[in-house]
Amino acid sequence: MDPNLITSTQAAVDPVFMFIFGACLLLLVGITAVMVWFVIRYHRSRAPAPTSCCEGNVWLEIAWTLLPTLLVLAMFYYGWAGYLALRNVPKGAMEVTATARMWSWNFTYTNGKSSSKLYVPAGKPVKVNLVATDVLHGFYLPAFRVKRDLVPGMTNYAWFIATKPGSYDLFCSQYCGTGHSAMITTVEALPPAEFLAWLNHREGGEHRGKELLEKHGCLGCHSLDGSAKIGPTFKGIYRSSVRFMAAGKPMTATVDDAYLTESIVKPSAKIVEGFPAIMPTYPDLTVEEVKVMVEFIEGLK
Amino acid sequence: MNSSEYSPATPSSFWNDTGSSGITAWIFSTDHKRIGLLYFWSVLSFFLVAVVLGLLLRIELMAPGRTIMGPETYNALFTVHGAIMVFLFIIPGFPGAFGNLVMPIQIGARDVSFPRLNLFSWWLYMIGAAVIITALFTGGGAPDTGWTFYVPFSARSGTNVSLAVFGVFIVGFSSIVTGVNFVTTIHRLRAPGMSWDRLPLFVWSLYATAWVQILATPILGITLLLIIAERVLGVGLFDPVKGGDPVMYQHLFWIYSHPAVYIMILPAMGVISEIIPVFSRKPVFGYKMIAFSSIAIAAAGSLVWGHHMFTSGISDRAILIFSFLTFVVAIPSAIKVFNWVSTLYRGSISLEAPMLYALSFIILFSIGGLTGLILGAAATDIHVHDTHFVVGHFHYVIFGGSGFALFGAMHYWLPKFYGRRYAEKPAVVAWGLMFVGFNITYFTMMVLGMKGMPRRYYDYLPEFAPLNLVATVGSWILAVGLVLMLVNLIRGLRGGEPVGDNPWGGATLEWTVPSPPPTENFPEEPVVTHGPYDFSKSGMP
Ligand code: HEM
Ligand SMILES: [Cu+2]
Ligand SMILES: [Cu+2]
Secondary structure: OOHHHOOOHHHHHHHHHHHHHHHHHHHHHHHHHHHHHHHHHOEOOOOOOOOOOOOOOHHHHHHHHHHHHHHHHHHHHHHHHHHHHHHOOOOOOEEEEEEEEOOEEEEEEOOOOEEOOEEEEOOOEEEEEEEEOOOOEEEEEHHHOEEEEEOOOOOEEEEEEOOOOEEEEEEEOOOOOOOHHHOOEEEEEEOHHHHHHHHHOOOOOOOHHHHHHHHOOHHHOOOOOOOOOOOOOOOOOOOOEEEEEEOOEEEEEEOOHHHHHHHHHOOOOOEEOOOOOOOOOOOOOOHHHHHHHHHHHHOOO | OOOOOOOOOOOOEOOOOOOOOOOHHHHOOOOHHHHHHHHHHHHHHHHHHHHHHHHHHHHHOOOOOOOOOOHHHHHHHHHHHHHHHHHHHHHHHHHHHHHHHHHHHHOOOOOOOOHHHHHHHHHHHHHHHHHHHHHHHOOOOOOOOOOOOOOOHHHHOOOOHHHHHHHHHHHHHHHHHHHHHHHHHHHHOOOOOOOHHHOOHHHHHHHHHHHHHHHHHHHHHHHHHHHHHHHHHOOOOOOHHHOOOHHHHHHHHHHHHHHHHHHHHHHHHHHHHHHHHHHHOOOOOOHHHHHHHHHHHHHHHHHOHHHHOOOOOOOHHHHHHHHHHHHHHHHHHHHHHHHHHHHHOOOOEOOOHHHHHHHHHHHHHHHHHHHHHHHHOHHHHHHHOOEHHHHHHHHHHHHHHHHHHHHHHHHHHHHHHHOEOOOHHHHHHHHHHHHHHHHHHHHHHHHHHHOOOEOOOOOOOHHHHHHHHHHHHHHHHHHHHHHHHHHHHHHHHHHOOEOOOOOOOOOOHHHHOOOOOEOOOOOOOOOOOOOOOOHHHHOOO
16 A cells, blocks of 8 residues: 555554454344344244254355455455555654653654653654663554554564644553553644744753653652652652661651662662562663752752 | 262262272372363362452452552452463363363273373373462562563563463473373274264364364473573573564464464364254254364464564564464354354254353354454554453453353263253353353453553553443453352252253263263273264154
């Protein structure tokens, strides 16, 4: 199929759904109706003895081998054609790189801008390059019928067009551990002019600490605004008193520099009550980076 | 399972043969009927445990957010639910339980070819199961990887994956051993006159299944050992940093696990092919086509594993081939359905419990198979892959299909071995509840998947809440039906009405021997003079 004739991925896939579901519905209703009819008509109360002992019929067998064969071949072909549309990226598509890690998304644009939501211009095709840093994840946009796994050591891709501005769900579809079902974000399709403004807006005053937290996926599990996620929120954490388990014993402490630093560098040392011990370690963080992050967290009141 | 107390058996029945009635007369018995019952009750116990886990999963999903458990518990529960259902319930269920109970009698043999190997198979199964259960409570606790154990997650998870996987490895051997035994038995021990074209279709289906067990299971064994090597030795076969490939693991896993689907469904189709002619009093329509399609499914089904990997990053050419082959395998299944329905034509149909299960199998299996076409077509699979659509689809096939066929087999054959039967009315009510509850639960889950709800999701967005509640309520109806069915069945087997040799009017050999059968099955070697569905010659009107 000529990729330039495809208006959107959902427009390529939905007719295939209609065709297969339609054929299946006919078959199911047909089989069920004939079965129910036979059961009623030839129930022992009406048919005390069988009136046929026919053991088969070659012509029938040929018919119900050939007809389904033709039907499934049509389904196969149609399904394949629709799939090709999902693989052939239209020319001029905007490229974005999606990086998945346990359990957050990060999208990087060609100009270096990065975001935890996927901002796109409405009406323009977008090609998403898919990278995973740790385990398998899945890039799934139900509204656009698009899905592709993110595999460590391999770069996959997917493409779509958000025909209308709006906000669309983006799920992780490939099981990746405790935070799998929390690994969701959105596609934000903006009118093209608005999108360009967003893309070229450099968040000048943004603290580098926040950028680091975003880049390393910390914000997938820790919120900045006090809302509940898989890990404790950063808001107001500094100087608060926490209860945790250390070396198997319950203890309390007041959060300070040292506590925050240890929690980042050695997450398993102290596990705050009520939270799972699942935070991964980040061996490639430098001492300086940790310091910047800690400073930023301490400023969140 | 005390031998003497509740069977109306004659002194020569297999319940009384050894003189001793203690537990050792069972767990060291080499009689295929005793081993069949050992398998049956073990498999049923694991089924019930996994059903409880499934119900807990549904309760957690009843409303968004935390309902009764946290995400780690949820992830461990669906892993254990899936692993028990697949490896400890439905794969050993048919060959181990009903294959052992019925197949030797159906071909006119005294036992299987290697009775001691048969006992060994059950022991391997129990040892493997014990290892799996140990893994749940030791080390890092129950695995949280999903029953598919995908790397790299399974190589990194801190839970007790290695031990659990080793348990599955052992269970795999019990399956291979049963397969070898059945192939040999069916080739060598058929009674005089039991030509291949007089073989009951249940035996044909076990024969096809046994080849899959023999040929495919070793690949699972190797794959599981590689996970252990990855975890313990860090060899890096699946780790890209060390030159490995995570997608390779998926190939290896599905090269076994797709054919394993046929270990689950082929014998179920065999059961249906027995029940429908008997309750229609008419020879099965298209005997040769049904027998042949079992073999065709087993053979072609070994070439379609890639349909589980359409989103994984395999090449588009691979997808083209696997999608095509998947549609090819759909054809023999369709042929079976048409032949079963045609068997009803101009028969004399009685709607007793086994027949109700068989007829509902046709509907549920058709829904499972037809939704499988959505998954086989490349374009549509992309949208629904890894969503609740898949969860709904495979429950239709393995629960609505294999599970319902197993329940049918329980009503059809267990009276033969206990000499007593269940009460009909509660059996019908239980069937109705299960059929309704089943459809409410799993059809709703398929709709959720179409709307985009991924599987293995502990939590979900509010837009999915109403349908999840419906599915959960459905699972309660299903559970009530299931409990009623089992209570009625077990009460009937213990103290129900005694049955004669041939309560249903069947024409296969198991209906010529007393209920319960004597130890050696036949007083003297039977000579087979007619086909398995030739009711005119079996003394029926
Ligand atoms: C009352 C009965 C059952 C209920 C309520 C039930 C419920 C569920 C639910 C809700 C899930 C999905 C979990 C998720 O993806 O988040 C699931 C998964 C699964 N079920 Fe069942 N189920 C039942 C019976 C069965 C039976 C009879 C079988 C097989 C013979 C089975 C095999 C599986 C498998 C293989 C999975 C996949 C596990 C995984 O994703 O790793 N279930 N079940
Ligand atoms: Cu995930
Ligand atoms: Cu498959």
